[in-house]
Amino acid sequence: MPKILIQFAHPTLSKSSVQKTMESYCRAVKGVTFNDLYENYPDLYIDVKKEQQLLLQHDIIVLQHPFYWYSSPPIMKQWLDLVLEYNWAYGPEGNRLAGKKIFNALSCGGSKEAYKDTGYNRFPVNEYLLPFNQTAHLCKMEYLPPFVIHETYSMKQQTIDDHGKQYASILKAFVNNEIQQEHYQHIEYLNELHLLSALNS
Secondary structure: OOOEEEEEEEOOOHHHHHHHHHHHHOOOOOOOEEEEHHHHHOOOOOHHHHHHHHHHHHOOEEEEEEOOOOEEEHHHHHHHHOOOOOOOOOOOOOOOOOOOOEEEEEEOOOOOOOOOOOOOOOOHHHHHOHHHHHHHHHOOOOOOEEEEEOHHHHHHHHHHHHHHHHHHHHHHHHHOOOOHHHOOOOOOOOHHHHHHHHHHO
């Protein structure tokens, strides 16, 4: 059974009902390891060898974070810069992560309509995530569509809980090998996987 590593980054988690709810639901999924970067590294000194070992022990990597300024909180970028070393994660001899899956799980204040060519933010979320996509490609990993929760600023707790349950059900389906490439290769967000019968049972 695949093991999932959630690399979590939120510098002000106490202010985020959405991310706290996502954390609560995903921690309850068997086969999921939750790695809170700000909690583990309050001094921002990342233990590279420890983080590399965690990556080797898991099959699916989830980068869970708020969508800050069209990207991630700074520790996530620092983690990528330090942990994905040349000739370890990429380069002529960098094959340690080859074949693993990776995707972003985001909380986003703007609406989905705002992330269109004609919207306020001008580009789809997936275009802002291209650096993560290319990083995965360079490391010979498979980059999956993101899981995105939009309009978080105006969301009621019941709706937040519904999203948390959906997120957990998708993680559980990955752990149980119920999701295959053909299920997500033509969708925009992993949220759309709720249409699968395997996630509705």
